[in-house]
Amino acid sequence: FALVSSRMAANDGEEEATVSLVDVLEEDEELENEASAVLGGSDSEKCSYPEGYVKRQALYACNTCTPKGGEPAGICLACSYKCHEGHDLFELYTKRNFRCDCGNDKFGEMECKLFADKEKVNSGNKYSHNFFGLYCTCDRPYPDPEDEVPDEMIQCIVCEDWFHGRHLGCVVPDCVELQEMICESCMNKTPFLWNYAAHIAGNIIYFFLLPFCIYRYVQVNGTSACKRKHQEETEGSSEEGSCSGCRLREMKSSGKSRTLQGAVFWPSAWRTKLCTCTDCKVLYADAGVSFLTDEMDTVLAYENKGKSTEQAEQAGGAEGRDPLMSALNNLNRVQQLEIIHEYNDMKTELKDYLQRFAAEGKVVTPEDIRQFFEQQQSRKRRRANAGQYYCS
Template identity: 40%
Template sequence: MADAFDDEVEGEPTISIKDYLEAVEEEELEADLVLGGDEGKECTYSKGYMKRQAIFSCLTCTPDGNAGVCTACCLSCHDGHEIVELWTKRNFRCDCGNSKFGGSFCKLLASKDVENANNVYNHNFKGTYCTCDLPYPDPNAEEQVEMIQCCICEDWFHEEHIGLLSSDKIPRDESGEPLYEDFICQGCAVVCSFLTYYPQTISSPDPSSSSKEKAVLETEPPVISSRKLENKIDSTLSNANSVAVLAEAKPTVDVKECSEVAGQVPSVLLKGIGFLLDKEDSIAEYERVAKQKRNENLQKQEGVELNFLNNLGHVAKMEILSGIADMKNEFCAFLESTDPSKPITTADVQQVFDNLAKKRKRTL
């Protein structure tokens, strides 16, 4: 989108101003959803291991990919460095300036622990993803394909590598959009295999079936007794080489239900997945809060602008209105004299502002 107003290049598609502004708005919204409404002004270290936040890896400072920094530190302490955008990570505390960064200190918050022992790192911090351990974007790929994130380990996977049976297909609607909200990779499906017996909307191959028929979304899983549940869990654990799982929403275990069967599931399986008890852990909830913060900030910004105008004197208000009118008239005159079949270039826009500046000088 940055080239929308560049000089026309043969074969390059053009874009209308309306479409350009809508695209900018969409990109800003997407950024806000990833950043969770974080304006990047303060290091998040003091907030501890946050439920979820945007995290970045700096390969310039930590080439081993064993550290992550928050949005503010990425902007203030690592500007111009080789940065890997990791989207969001759960239960992570900003590492910027700790022992992993040698003698480099955080510019925003110098006093930090030597190391954040509870942080979890994977190969994503080195800039590689999936079971194929390739970078994204892949410089050797002819076409960059969309990747899918596991909601348990938070690694990213190519669709062809997610571990579904060959006859399985990701459920999609008529327009081709995925019908699931979250995905559990093949490795995590082993650890969390008991989730398929909770009242969730899960799409996965039936491990007890000998056929390789396509999985069907179950919106109303059958109710089973405690003894049958125990038998099913035993069966599931014995088939620990199960395949990946797709879910219409992030699987969230109800505390009451969990207490009923927790004793039947080996404690080693429950270790490290306590976030399944937290309904606020999901990406959907994170984005909902981000949208709410965005709307609040936009309303606050509108209020500040309105207060600014209201506090201006009569002469200042008239000058602003006059400037707006001059700009409108100049653009209208330009558009009337321009061939509508030709795109607007950077030089055209610059000429409009040059004309406005000349007219402004003549009136002074």
């Protein structure tokens, strides 16, 4: 299966670049896993409205039906396919405790094709400028055609808005994927979190001050001493019930503090350090952040759910075997070469086709994909017909 996928010009003096078909399939599998993580097991056929305010789900906003200047609204994955196909959609990634708005009063005469019996409005939903395709404190779209500064977007776990790293008012740690972030505005709205930040967020030093080689060792080896030390300092929860063992009160009395500015990045498992005594639970509820004590609220838990769902579906196949790999085993080397060349050509063309949607911040619909493959078939037929005139 060591098949040539691309060839360098002979005068360049470079060796042929090769890739195995197994490598190609594994790369595609990784992309599929990422997509499954984003969707989190969302149903692409049924509207999520009957489920009520879903704990966390993939959401979209329709610029065609609810443009800027109107009322913000969010729609579920299935409605983005069935009810808003061909529309200008904003991908919102995920939102917590949201109920699908498709077809309610915010959409005028339009009705949901998947579930018609809906309330006029979902009063429990929370909205932001994200629903009009705007993000961060700069209130700009993403991607932003006028922004020439390369920067990543990071989501606040409280307000769920997305921020440019340079607009967070702090240095962004190197290993963002291992942490959760709370923006400065949300920290100020929940001032008791600054006490936790002074004690817990400081432990983040174990991540970004370690030499790279040690950091990789911590990632790969779950029983490493460094990781055990970090876990010991971040895991474990405070006593339930009585306020006599209030962890927050102990932190306040310690006198330890930090500068009350900038976003805060929290280390892995930091939520388990939050006090869950009776008074603190009331404090979380009053501030609207009770979800912080729920580890299943994290985006990581949501993504793992999506990956697990995908893996379970794959395992349901015939002994978990990939049908494409099974078919390739029955082909000779020439046929395998032809397949990999055709596959790579299609992959390149599909990537170029999808880049247009990414540049415009639009969601790819099933109709867009059908159109791509129809164009592929049309070009293939034209090449086949043209070849007839060169037969000897």
